Amino acid sequence: MSENVIYSINGPVVKVRNATDFSMMEKVFVGDKKLMGEVISISKEVTTIQVYESTTSLKPGEPVEPTGSPISVTLGPGILRNIFDGIERPLKEIAKESGAFIATGSNVAPLDEEALWNVSVKVKVGDQVVPGQIFATLPETDLIEHRCMIPPTLYGEVVEVVSDGSYNINHEIIKVKDDKDEIHTLTLCQKWPIKQARPVAQRLPISVPLITGQRIFDTLFPIAKGGTAAIPGGFGTGKTMTQHQLAKWCDADIIVYVGCGERGNEMTQVLEEFSELIDPKSNRPLTDRTVLIANTSNMPVAAREASIYTGLTLAEYYRDMGYHVAIMADSTSRWAEALREISGRLEEMPAEEGFPAYLPSRISQFYERAGYMETLNGQEGSVSIIGAVSPQGNDFSEPVTQNTKRFVRCFWALDKSLAYARHYFAINWTESYSEYVGDLTKWYNKNVDIRFLRNRQELMSLLAEEAKLMEIVKLIGSDVLPEDQKLVIEICKVIRVGYLQQNAFHKDDTYVPLEKQLKMMDVILYLYKRCKEIVSEGKSLSQIIASGIFDNVTKMKYDVPNDHIEAFDDYFPMIDKAVNESLNA
Structure with missing residues (x-):
């Protein structure tokens, strides 16, 4: 029997008095049921432990046993295709043993x-x-x-x-x-x-994009392999659906999906969908290269913190083999809320909105474990982190979103009005940004075309100009605008609906190769260039709009199959014909 016994219990926080044989961050077994816990604070009088399982029925006087080692995960074959909870217990095996709910002290081998x-x-x-x-x-x-x-x-x-x-x-x-x-x-x-990063030979410069086949990401706001991105958005804006689409189509070798504190029915949907999805590259089940970590909102709050680190450690293990791994963390806000709850029980001095003062350092520790690395065995591998953020009331000024913004280089801001208008993806192109464009320029120029990023810049400029014009339109209407400004609004409508909006259920639009994205931009910008000629001649835009050419260009994403990109060449004479008829009218 251990001499160390429970003195007090406050939710997931357990205290032991006058203990001398514990060390910081040590894994311990708490109570008669041997619940997994971790030492988070030590003083001469009291040792504080956070328990990663439900402390219901735990009583003072029950033993606390040290293990001499930190909380660790088992790394080996059998991780892929599996579904774990936040502390790497296999949920399928637990279900066989104890039914639909995880029994406290459940001791099932991870693999x-x-x-x-x-x-x-x-x-x-x-x-x-x-x-x-x-x-x-x-x-x-x-x-x-x-x-x-x-x-x-x-x-x-x-x-x-x-x-x-x-x-x-x-x-x-x-x-x-x-x-x-x-x-x-x-x-x-x-x-x-789990809280110690695995060593590498060296961190390499980021220079290769994570290709997603989703136009708004690949073109406007690209993320690099080994990069970090945040997807902030309120309830119902499409964070989880965005991560599903990225998990299915991005060119990472392995996907680690961490459901951290999300609703149980949402996680059930994720688990069911992932088991049915077919990997488009191999026609094999997507689960053949996926590991799922499910930590729902009704599971013990402390385990949310562990789930993030568990997913990271599994990702680093496969990175060390020479694979490119993408982590989908949904959502880091729930993880931050777990930190706030435990901090409150520890009676720590709260910072902004009750979050602990160390929230920024915890967020940075998480995102800093991403990177493009040379592994110890001389291969190249990467861990890319895409974290969803759930700001309450869609308020991007709250602490988790703002601190995440400090440590990620890609910010994909979801917009409630776009989501409710069924604009998928509901990424707001004026609030979002990517700092990876400069790092990826050489790759795009070499592997796609030098026109790609030049076209991207033109699209971004047009969208920024439209945003300014729409402020005027709201006040006095569009009729008073000069023709060149009307053209900007019309061409941006083509960009928004025909290019940025994507259909996940259409066979040719759910995934778009970079070559098709380039051709689509070429056609849209050619239409803009020729229409400027009409405006410069003092002609009205109404006639060329009536010709239907704008609608035809908007629908080209459906009309041109991914394997017949040469069909885009037919659009240039079609535009010339419409423009010439307008000029001669």
């Missing part, structure tokens, strides 16, 4: 310990191994090869190796003797603390 994996060993006896080196590979899914790596702190000589064959995750694969003649036995899995 299937009975499953056999077809292992190919990549080292032999006598080899010198270094941190991060791949010593075995196996097919985790039909899409992803799992690469078992030497732990980041181990150097040595291989003294024992098994032959290729089928093994479970706990089977001894190799033995390594370090420079102190100690023998280390390596299996298919390893553990890593």
